[in-house]
Amino acid sequence: MGGAALMPMTAILHGSCHCGRLRIAFDTGVALADFAPRACDCAFCRKHGAAYISDPAGRLTVIADEGALKRYRQGSHTADFLICGECGVLVAVTFEDDGRRFGAVNAGCLDEASVFAAAVNASPQSLTAEQKVLRWRQLWIPDVVFEFSPR
Structure with a gap:
């Protein structure tokens, strides 16, 4: 049967x-059941119970009430962990490269988290800072924006 190729279905995860x-609002074309969150084995992520998902064709919007967004750098000091200054929850991680902001979402913060596949272990601490950036540029969301609202 001829015709135009079907466009992938997209979902906005909140x-x-x-x-x-x-x-957070994460726009993705990946089927939810196809996400297997990556559980980082570094001490910081383990203490937060973080396991990340991303889509290299997706978009992430982080909406923060004034004063709520706190950033923390650890390890190679390349990425910013986005933490709520009020309740302390880690929602995402971002880094900037060549004028672009990339990110990954802590899957546990998403309303749809229960439909994801089981988490798989990831060990980025065994990579150099340069290797991490190369990996992140391949796996992470390449379109991250911040919106700030008054409290």
Whole structure:
């Protein structure tokens, strides 16, 4: 049967920190059941129970109430972990390269988290800073924007 190729279905996944002062909207064409969150084995991510999902064709919007967004750098000091300054929940991680902001979402913050596949272990701490950036440019969301709203 001829005709135009079908466009992939897209979904906008929503999530937040515990208190709701940091919210995220993740636009993706990946089927939800196809996401296997990557559980980073570094001490910081383990202590936060973080497991990340991303889509190299997706878009991430982080909406923060004024004063709520806190950033933390650890390890190679290349990426910013986005944490709520009120309730302490880690919602995402981002880094900037060549004028672009890339990111990955902590899957546990998403309303749809229960439909994802089981988490798989990832060990980025065994990579150099340069190797991490190359990996992130391949796997992470290449279109991350921040929106700030008054409290």
